[in-house]
Amino acid sequence: MNVKFEKVTKKFGASVVVDGLNLETVDGEFVVLLGPSGCGKTTTLRMLAGLEEATNGDIFIGPERVNDIPTRERDVAMVFQSYALYPHMTVAENIAYPLRVRKVLKNEIPRRVARVAALLEISSLLERKPRDLSGGERQRVALARAIVREPRVYLMDEPLSNLDAKLRVQMRGELKRLQQALGTTTVYVTHDQAEAMTLAHRVAVMRNGRLQQFDTPLNIYNRPANRFVAEFVGSPGMNLIEGEIDAASRHFTSGEFRLPLSATELDRLNGRERVMLGIRPEHLQVSLSQHEADAPATIYVTELMGNETLVFFRLAGGQKLIARAPASFRAEPESQVWIRFERGQLHFFDAQSEVALLITED
Amino acid sequence: MRAKLKSIFTLSSLLKYALVLLALLAALAPVYWLITISLKSEVDQFAVPPRWLSFNPTLVHYKDAFVARSFGQYLITSAIVAVLSTVCALVLGTFAAYALARFRLPRKLDTRLALWILSTRMFPPIVTAIPLFLMMRDVRLLNTKASLVIVYTAFNLPFVVWMMRGFFMEVPREMEEAAMVDGDSRLGALRRVVLPLVAPGLAATAVFCLIISWNEFLFALVLTQTDAAMTLPVGIAGRVTQYEIKWGVMSAAGVVAMMPILVFAMAVQRYLVRGLSLGAVKG
Numbered sequence: 001m002n003v004k005f006e007k008v009t010k011k012f013g014a015s016v017v018v019d020g021l022n023l024e025t026v027d028g029e030f031v032v033l034l035g036p037s038g039c040g041k042t043t044t045l046r047m048l049a050g051l052e053e054a055t056n057g058d059i060f061i062g063p064e065r066v067n068d069i070p071t072r073e074r075d076v077a078m079v080f081q082s083y084a085l086y087p088h089m090t091v092a093e094n095i096a097y098p099l100r101v102r103k104v105l106k107n108e109i110p111r112r113v114a115r116v117a118a119l120l121e122i123s124s125l126l127e128r129k130p131r132d133l134s135g136g137e138r139q140r141v142a143l144a145r146a147i148v149r150e151p152r153v154y155l156m157d158e159p160l161s162n163l164d165a166k167l168r169v170q171m172r173g174e175l176k177r178l179q180q181a182l183g184t185t186t187v188y189v190t191h192d193q194a195e196a197m198t199l200a201h202r203v204a205v206m207r208n209g210r211l212q213q214f215d216t217p218l219n220i221y222n223r224p225a226n227r228f229v230a231e232f233v234g235s236p237g238m239n240l241i242e243g244e245i246d247a248a249s250r251h252f253t254s255g256e257f258r259l260p261l262s263a264t265e266l267d268r269l270n271g272r273e274r275v276m277l278g279i280r281p282e283h284l285q286v287s288l289s290q291h292e293a294d295a296p297a298t299i300y301v302t303e304l305m306g307n308e309t310l311v312f313f314r315l316a317g318g319q320k321l322i323a324r325a326p327a328s329f330r331a332e333p334e335s336q337v338w339i340r341f342e343r344g345q346l347h348f349f350d351a352q353s354e355v356a357l358l359i360t361e362d
Numbered sequence: 363m364r365a366k367l368k369s370i371f372t373l374s375s376l377l378k379y380a381l382v383l384l385a386l387l388a389a390l391a392p393v394y395w396l397i398t399i400s401l402k403s404e405v406d407q408f409a410v411p412p413r414w415l416s417f418n419p420t421l422v423h424y425k426d427a428f429v430a431r432s433f434g435q436y437l438i439t440s441a442i443v444a445v446l447s448t449v450c451a452l453v454l455g456t457f458a459a460y461a462l463a464r465f466r467l468p469r470k471l472d473t474r475l476a477l478w479i480l481s482t483r484m485f486p487p488i489v490t491a492i493p494l495f496l497m498m499r500d501v502r503l504l505n506t507k508a509s510l511v512i513v514y515t516a517f518n519l520p521f522v523v524w525m526m527r528g529f530f531m532e533v534p535r536e537m538e539e540a541a542m543v544d545g546d547s548r549l550g551a552l553r554r555v556v557l558p559l560v561a562p563g564l565a566a567t568a569v570f571c572l573i574i575s576w577n578e579f580l581f582a583l584v585l586t587q588t589d590a591a592m593t594l595p596v597g598i599a600g601r602v603t604q605y606e607i608k609w610g611v612m613s614a615a616g617v618v619a620m621m622p623i624l625v626f627a628m629a630v631q632r633y634l635v636r637g638l639s640l641g642a643v644k645g
Contacts, residue, residue, distance in 0.1 A: 049539075049543055050542075050543075051539050051542075051543075070542075070547075071539075071542040071543055072542050072543070072544075072545045072546055072547060074543075075545075076543060077543065077544070078539075078540065078543040080536045080539070080540060082534065082536055084534065084536035084537055084539065084540035086537065086540075086541075086555055087559065088558045088559060097541070097544055097546075097554075098544035098545050101541075101544060101545045101546040101550060101554070102545045145540075145544070149544075149545075155543075
């Protein structure tokens with residue numbers, strides 16, 4: 001079943017938490033709402049669940065407008081950040097609860113509980129109470145309780161954020177397989193961009209209650225719609241330099257830093273004078289010797305990650321940037337290096353509106 | 363060094379036990395005195411020096427109280443009034459407390475309402491004795507159990523509301539939200555998920571209500587004068603007359619009066635301890 005938000009606004013008192021949200025999913029899609037805390041993503045999910053009322057606008061599940069339909073009749077299942085398992089019930093009773101309150105036939109319940117428990121590999125835990133489970137096990141029980149019912153839509157509110165890093169990566173993979181197997185539309189909220197990139201068919205990036213971009217993970221990464229998306233997605237995020245366009249000499253300049261631009265790049269700028277230049281850390285090459293058209297820079301600090309080295313440096317104008325370098329790269333702080341900006345990988349954003357000046361298909 | 367530490371430790375623990383014993387003595391001595399008096403003949407009751415252990419136990423006072431006099435009836439009245447008023451206060455108070463704990467009203471009306479409810483506990487009960495007497499007279503409820511049930515319910519309600527509101531606020535909102543997403547109504551979620559979680563608190567609150575209603579004296583004295591509507595505390599006090607004080611009968615009735623509360627408190631002790639410390643430990 002697809003989900004649609006039409007001009008949905010949510011206000012708490014005077015503060016606008018979700019502002020004119022338009023969003024439509026495809027049936028069976030895995031959509032991730034991504035954004036920093038307070039961006040309205042959880043409120044959006046809760047409105048879809050019926051736990052919050054939309055101040056304005058319409059929310060649809062399938063063809064049905066659900067604004068005025070109470071939570072229990074929306075036929076959605078939700079996994080809460082805190083899992084919200086019922087502490088006084090056993091694992092089996094927790095999983096059976098949605099079936100019980102929906103008056104599923106008594107003799108069918110144990111069979112369905114057993115099937116879901118087997119799917120999530122928690123069959124041996126069925127008689128335990130939630131307090132006797134580890135974090136990962138609780139997470140599985142919460143998932144089991146959600147999928148036992150075969151609802152129209154799954155809602156997940158940061159379901160992995162209480163797990164340790166290793167378990168999170170493992171569960172992330174399992175979640176993805178599970179969703180592919182079930183094929184049910186899933187709306188998933190997270191502030192972790194790695195989760196968004198790996199899980200989603202499409203990512204909706206939100207900020208201050210407004211949708212910034214709704215696109216595939218690759219497009220979000222490669223063609224961010226504005227400065228916020230560029231900086232928020234990617235770890236580390238995109239480097240940004242504010243500066244001017246010198247059309248006469250075909251250069252981008254920022255203080256002492258100058259970068260020659262191609263004709264197509266100049267076209268994209270469409271005569272603008274003040275822009276923000278963006279480039280991903282992997283598109284900056286750091287070398288200890290000078291090549292043609294390289295920019296001089298001073299090492300600030302290097303971080304050894306094992307598989308790569310993150311190089312923090314300052315351009316001649318003082319701008320701080322980050323580059324990805326091979327794991328073997330070594331340089332002392334304050335030493336001189338040379339930076340190459342990979343051609344064709346430059347992003348430009350309007351200095352005022354911060355909107356991306358999109359690449360014209362070439 | 364270690365031996366020295368150990369001796370200090372034992373000394374301090376000795377002191378601790380001595381203090382506990384002292385407290386126990388202070389608490390239990392009157393109970394012991396009450397029980398022995400109820401079993402002593404009148405001669406033994408007033409013996410000097412007091413006979414702590416060496417007396418011939420007799421059940422004559424019990425017989426006097428419950429066969430010859432109407433203490434049995436007082437007991438039944440007390441039980442009916444205490445149980446009914448506790449049930450009424452719990453049902454009404456729990457719903458009110460849930461609403462106050464979960465729903466926000468504009469202009470902080472919910473908090474104000476809660477404080478206003480609490481404030482009714484602040485004036486001395488005797489202030490309302492005369493007005494209540496007049497009101498009960500006008501609605502012809504004097505000398506009825508109903509009058510006591512109504513008054514006790516009213517006086518226990520603020521207590522129930524505040525206790526239960528605290529317990530409800532301890533339950534994460536997500537519990538009910540999960541239940542409602544799972545397909546339950548709010549009342550269903552309250553019954554199947556929230557109430558079981560606050561059961562210890564409910565038990566603790568019930569015990570307090572029962573004790574308060576069971577022991578209540580002032581309103582029972584003002585509102586009931588006939589044997590048919592009299593509760594145990596009033597009945598016992600009634601044995602202090604112009605001509606004599608029936609210590610034996612009063613003690614026997616007192617011992618019996620203690621029993622139901624004692625038994626009930628022991629039965630729910632497990633919940634009581636958890637209820638009183640609920641929120642202290644997350645689980």
